[in-house]
Amino acid sequence: MEVPEQANKWLSQLSKANLKERLNRTFDRQVKLAVTGLSRSGKTVFITSLVHQLLHGLEGSHLPFFHIVSSGRLQGTKLMHHPDMHIPAFRYDPSIEQLCQESPLWPEPTSGLSQIRVAIRYQTDNALVKKVNPVNTLFVDIVDYPGEWLLDLPLLELSYEDWSMQIADMCQHEPRLSLSKDWREFMAQQDVTGQVTDETLRKASELYTEFLHRCKDRQYNMSLLQPGRFTMPGDLKGAPLLEFCPVLELPSGTTQAAESFFLIMKKRYESYKEHVVKKFYTEHFSSFDRQIVLVDMLRAFNIGHASFTDMREALNMVLRSFEYGKTGLMNKLFGLKIDRLLFAATKADHVTPNQLPNLERFLQQMLTQSYNDVIFEGVTTETLALSSVKCTQAAHTQFQGQKISCIKGVPLDSNQPIALFPGEVPTDIPLPEEWVDGRFNFVEFKPPRLTNGNGNRIPHIRLDRALEFLIGDKF
Amino acid sequence: MEVPEQANKWLSQLSKANLKERLNRTFDRQVKLAVTGLSRSGKTVFITSLVHQLLHGLEGSHLPFFHIVSSGRLQGTKLMHHPDMHIPAFRYDPSIEQLCQESPLWPEPTSGLSQIRVAIRYQTDNALVKKVNPVNTLFVDIVDYPGEWLLDLPLLELSYEDWSMQIADMCQHEPRLSLSKDWREFMAQQDVTGQVTDETLRKASELYTEFLHRCKDRQYNMSLLQPGRFTMPGDLKGAPLLEFCPVLELPSGTTQAAESFFLIMKKRYESYKEHVVKKFYTEHFSSFDRQIVLVDMLRAFNIGHASFTDMREALNMVLRSFEYGKTGLMNKLFGLKIDRLLFAATKADHVTPNQLPNLERFLQQMLTQSYNDVIFEGVTTETLALSSVKCTQAAHTQFQGQKISCIKGVPLDSNQPIALFPGEVPTDIPLPEEWVDGRFNFVEFKPPRLTNGNGNRIPHIRLDRALEFLIGDKF
Numbered sequence: 001m002e003v004p005e006q007a008n009k010w011l012s013q014l015s016k017a018n019l020k021e022r023l024n025r026t027f028d029r030q031v032k033l034a035v036t037g038l039s040r041s042g043k044t045v046f047i048t049s050l051v052h053q054l055l056h057g058l059e060g061s062h063l064p065f066f067h068i069v070s071s072g073r074l075q076g077t078k079l080m081h082h083p084d085m086h087i088p089a090f091r092y093d094p095s096i097e098q099l100c101q102e103s104p105l106w107p108e109p110t111s112g113l114s115q116i117r118v119a120i121r122y123q124t125d126n127a128l129v130k131k132v133n134p135v136n137t138l139f140v141d142i143v144d145y146p147g148e149w150l151l152d153l154p155l156l157e158l159s160y161e162d163w164s165m166q167i168a169d170m171c172q173h174e175p176r177l178s179l180s181k182d183w184r185e186f187m188a189q190q191d192v193t194g195q196v197t198d199e200t201l202r203k204a205s206e207l208y209t210e211f212l213h214r215c216k217d218r219q220y221n222m223s224l225l226q227p228g229r230f231t232m233p234g235d236l237k238g239a240p241l242l243e244f245c246p247v248l249e250l251p252s253g254t255t256q257a258a259e260s261f262f263l264i265m266k267k268r269y270e271s272y273k274e275h276v277v278k279k280f281y282t283e284h285f286s287s288f289d290r291q292i293v294l295v296d297m298l299r300a301f302n303i304g305h306a307s308f309t310d311m312r313e314a315l316n317m318v319l320r321s322f323e324y325g326k327t328g329l330m331n332k333l334f335g336l337k338i339d340r341l342l343f344a345a346t347k348a349d350h351v352t353p354n355q356l357p358n359l360e361r362f363l364q365q366m367l368t369q370s371y372n373d374v375i376f377e378g379v380t381t382e383t384l385a386l387s388s389v390k391c392t393q394a395a396h397t398q399f400q401g402q403k404i405s406c407i408k409g410v411p412l413d414s415n416q417p418i419a420l421f422p423g424e425v426p427t428d429i430p431l432p433e434e435w436v437d438g439r440f441n442f443v444e445f446k447p448p449r450l451t452n453g454n455g456n457r458i459p460h461i462r463l464d465r466a467l468e469f470l471i472g473d474k475f
Numbered sequence: 476m477e478v479p480e481q482a483n484k485w486l487s488q489l490s491k492a493n494l495k496e497r498l499n500r501t502f503d504r505q506v507k508l509a510v511t512g513l514s515r516s517g518k519t520v521f522i523t524s525l526v527h528q529l530l531h532g533l534e535g536s537h538l539p540f541f542h543i544v545s546s547g548r549l550q551g552t553k554l555m556h557h558p559d560m561h562i563p564a565f566r567y568d569p570s571i572e573q574l575c576q577e578s579p580l581w582p583e584p585t586s587g588l589s590q591i592r593v594a595i596r597y598q599t600d601n602a603l604v605k606k607v608n609p610v611n612t613l614f615v616d617i618v619d620y621p622g623e624w625l626l627d628l629p630l631l632e633l634s635y636e637d638w639s640m641q642i643a644d645m646c647q648h649e650p651r652l653s654l655s656k657d658w659r660e661f662m663a664q665q666d667v668t669g670q671v672t673d674e675t676l677r678k679a680s681e682l683y684t685e686f687l688h689r690c691k692d693r694q695y696n697m698s699l700l701q702p703g704r705f706t707m708p709g710d711l712k713g714a715p716l717l718e719f720c721p722v723l724e725l726p727s728g729t730t731q732a733a734e735s736f737f738l739i740m741k742k743r744y745e746s747y748k749e750h751v752v753k754k755f756y757t758e759h760f761s762s763f764d765r766q767i768v769l770v771d772m773l774r775a776f777n778i779g780h781a782s783f784t785d786m787r788e789a790l791n792m793v794l795r796s797f798e799y800g801k802t803g804l805m806n807k808l809f810g811l812k813i814d815r816l817l818f819a820a821t822k823a824d825h826v827t828p829n830q831l832p833n834l835e836r837f838l839q840q841m842l843t844q845s846y847n848d849v850i851f852e853g854v855t856t857e858t859l860a861l862s863s864v865k866c867t868q869a870a871h872t873q874f875q876g877q878k879i880s881c882i883k884g885v886p887l888d889s890n891q892p893i894a895l896f897p898g899e900v901p902t903d904i905p906l907p908e909e910w911v912d913g914r915f916n917f918v919e920f921k922p923p924r925l926t927n928g929n930g931n932r933i934p935h936i937r938l939d940r941a942l943e944f945l946i947g948d949k950f
Binding site for chain 2: 087202239271
C-alpha cells in the first residue's frame with residue numbers, strides 16, 4: 001500500500017499539467033470520447049444527458065447495462081476543469097438548467113468544437129492492479145464537434161478534379177438539381193480556363209455557399225454538404241480558403257491562363273484541405289479514442305426519399321473516413337487511435353417500444369448497403385437506437401377492436417399531452433415510389449417535466465448500453 | 476540584361492508559393508504594413524482610401540508628398556491575391572462601393588484580423604539596381620487588426636498579481652468606479668483563497684466582461700480594456716481562457732486551497748497569455764515591418780476628461796509595447812522587425828485647416844507626457860494628423876465683424892450641408908476642471924458624394940505623407 005501513496009504524491013507535485021496529462025494517458029486512465037452527428041441530430045441533448053447520468057451514477061438503478069455502475073464498483077463522479085483552456089467548454093450547466101426547469105426546453109444547440117471532462121472513480125476488478133491501486137480514476141473527455149467536419153475528411157484523398165466531378169454528379173439529381181440552379185447557371189457562363197476577375201471568383205463561391213445553405217434547410221435536410229466549413233465559417237469568415245467552389249466540367253485543353261478560374265479554385269481547395277481539414281485531423285480527430293455518430297433517422301423519414309438517401313450516403317462516407325483513417329496515408333503520418341465506433345439512431349422514444357429493433361435494423365441496413373465487404377481493421381463498429389431524454393410514455397389504444405401500442409407525450413407545438421400511434425418504421429428500405437407524401441409523420445415532442453432539477457435522474461433509452469460499448473472496457 | 480530574365484524565369488518556375496514569398500522578402504520586395512487603432516478609430520475607412528489612392532496613383536496629382544508617385548517613377552499598381560489563404564481578406568470592394576455609391580456610406584467596420592496585398596511596380600533610382608533590374612515590384616501587405624490586441628502585449632511582462640493590482644487601481648477612479656460596481660461587489664463577497672465553484676468562476680468573469688463592455692460603450696469610450704479578446708471572443712467563445720478576471724486584493728496568507736479562485740484565475744490568465752497574446756505576437760506582430768496607430772482624438776475630446784486620459788494611457792501603453800518589443804524577452808525569442816511607427820490623429824477634416832498643427836502637437840504631447848525620456852532604439856516614431864476621406868470644405872464666416880475659418884459638410888444625422896465653426900483644439904492638455912460639459916462638440920460628417928466610383932479620386936488630407944513615412948524608403 002506504500003506504492004500508490006508515493007505515486008500519488010509524486011503526481012501531485014508535478015507542476016506541468018501536460019506532463020500529468022501524458023501520464024494519465026500512458027496508464028490508460030483517460031479516454032477521449034468524440035460525439036458528433038449531422039446538424040440537429042441532438043448532440044447537445046445527448047452529451048447533457050450522458051454527463052447527467054454519469055454524475056448521478058451512484059443514485060439509482062438507471063444504468064443497468066453500464067457494468068461499472070451496476071456492479072457497484074463505481075465510487076464517484078465529478079466534473080473537472082479541462083486542462084486545454086483554449087478549447088471552448090461544453091456548456092453543461094445552462095443545458096441541464098433548461099432541461100430541468102419548470103417549463104423544460106431543449107438546450108441550445110452548439111456550434112463548433114467544445115469539450116467537457118468527467119472524472120470517474122472506481123474500484124478495479126483486475127486482481128493485479130487491485131493490489132497496487134484498488135481505487136482508480138478514469139478521465140472521460142467528451143468532445144462535441146459538428147458532423148460536417150467529419151464529412152470533410154474524404155477530401156484529403158480527393159483531388160480538386162475528382163471532388164468537382166462528385167459534386168457535379170450530385171447536382172444532377174433532385175433536390176440538388178433545383179437548389180443548385182443559380183450556381184450552375186452562373187458557372188455555365190464562365191470560361192474556367194481563362195483569366196478571371198475577383199468579382200467572378202467571389203460570386204461563384206457565394207452562389208455555391210448559398211446552395212449549401214439551401215440544402216441544409218429543414219425543408220430539404222440534406223446531409224452531404226461539402227466543404228463543411230462553408231455553412232459554419234467562424235473566425236475564418238472572409239478567408240480566401242472559404243471562397244472556392246467546384247467546377248462542373250474539367251478543362252479539356254492543356255493551355256490555360258496562369259491565374260485561371262480553375263487554377264485559383266484548385267489552389268484554394270488545396271489550401272482548405274491543408275489549413276482546415278488536416279488541422280482538424282491532426283489537432284483533434286487523431287486523438288479520439290472512441291466515436292459516437294448520432295443520426296436522426298425519423299426526420300429523414302419525414303422529409304422523404306431524397307433526404308433519406310442523402311443521409312445514407314453521408315453515413316457511409318463517414319464510415320469510409322474511419323476505414324480510410326485506419327489504412328490511409330494520414331494515419332501513417334499522424335496515427336488514428338479510434339478503435340470503437342457507434343452509430344446511434346436518436347429519438348428512439350418517438351416510436352413505440354416494439355419498433356426499436358426495426359429502428360436499429362434499419363440503421364444497420366443503411367450502413368451495410370454499400371459496405372457489406374468492408375472490414376474495419378481494428379475498429380469495432382456497432383449500431384444502437386437510443387433516446388437521450390425520453391419524452392414519451394408507452395401506452396395502448398384500440399384499433400379495430402385490437403390493442404395497439406402507441407406513445408404518449410406533449411408535442412413540440414402544443415401544451416397538452418396526446419397519445420398517438422407514431423407510424424411504423426419499415427423493416428426494409430422503401431422503394432423510391434413508396435415514399436409518398438405523408439408516408440411518415442413522426443412527431444417531435446417537448447422534453448418531459450422532471451420533478452426536481454439536478455438531484456433527479458433524466459429518463460433515457462439505452463444510454464447505458466451506449467456507455468458500456470463506448471467506455472465500458474476502460475474500467 | 477541576361478541576369479534578370481534568367482532570375483525571373485527561375486522565379487516563375489518555383490512551384491512553392493512560400494519559397495517565392497521568402498525570396499520576395501530577402502530581396503526587400505515586400506513590406507508588411509500593420510494598421511491598427513482602438514475601436515471606431517476608422518481603420519476600415521483608412522485602408523479603403525489608402526488602397527484606392529495607391530490603385531489610382533497614376534491618375535493624378537493627389538499624392539504630392541508620396542515621392543515614388545510625384546517623381547513619376549510609379550509604373551502601375553494592382554491588387555493581388557494574398558498567398559496566406561487562411562487569413563480573412565480585407566474587403567476592399569464592398570467598402571469602396573459603399574463609399575462611392577449615390578448616397579455614400581461609411582464602410583462597415585471590420586472585426587478581427589484581415590489583410591490585403593497591393594503590388595506596386597516602379598522604376599528604381601538606385602544606380603546599381605537599375606542596371607540589373609530597372610523595374611521592380613514592391614508588395615505591400617496591409618494588415619488590419621484591432622487595437623485591443625495591441626493593448627494585450629503588456630500582459631506578457633505582467634504577472635497575474637501585478638495585472639490585478641493595475642486593474643484594481645484603475646477601478647478606483649470614475650467612470651470605472653461606477654461601471655465596475657457589480658463586479659467589485661461580487662468580488663468583495665468571495666474568499667479568493669478558498670475552494671471555489673464553477674458557478675462562482677463563471678459569474679465573476681461574466682461580471683468582469685460586462686464591465687469591459689460598458690467601458691467600451693460610446694457613452695464612456697474607454698480605451699484601455701484588458702484582456703482585449705473579452706469583448707471580441709470569436710471562435711474562442713466559451714473557452715476557459717476567456718473566463719477569468721483580476722482579483723481586487725492579493726491573498727495575504729501563504730495557505731490556500733489547491734483549486735482556489737485565485738489559483739484557477741491565475742492559471743487561466745497565464746493560458747490566455749500563452750494561447751492568445753503570444754500567438755498573436757509570434758504569428759503576426761513579429762512579422763510587421765511598419766505600423767500605423769489611428770487615433771480618434773476628437774471623440775475623446777467630446778466625451779470628456781476621463782475618456783481623454785484613458786486614451787492617453789492606452790497610447791502610451793502601445794508605445795511601451797513597441798519599446799518592450801525591441802528590448803524585451805519576446806524580441807530575443809521571436810524577433811521584432813518594426814522600425815517605423817506612426818501615430819495618426821484621424822478626422823483632420825473635422826477641424827479647420829488652421830487647427831491642424833494643434834491637432835498634431837496635441838497628439839505629440841499626449842505621447843511625450845509620460846515618455847519624454849524613452850529612446851526607442853531602432854524605431855522611428857512620428858505623429859501626423861490626417862483624414863482618410865475628406866468630407867468637409869474649408870470656408871469662412873463672420874464673427875463680430877471678423878473673418879473666421881470654418882468648415883462646410885453634411886452632418887451624419889442630416890441631409891443638408893452646413894457651415895460651422897467646429898471648435899478649437901487646445902494647444903495644451905486642459906486641466907480636469909476645464910472639461911466642462913459641452914466644452915468640445917466636434918460634429919461627425921457624412922462621406923462626400925464622389926461623382927464617379929472607382930475612376931475618381933477620394934479627397935484626403937495627408938495620406939501621402941503617411942505613405943511616404945511608412946513605405947517611402949522601400950522604393
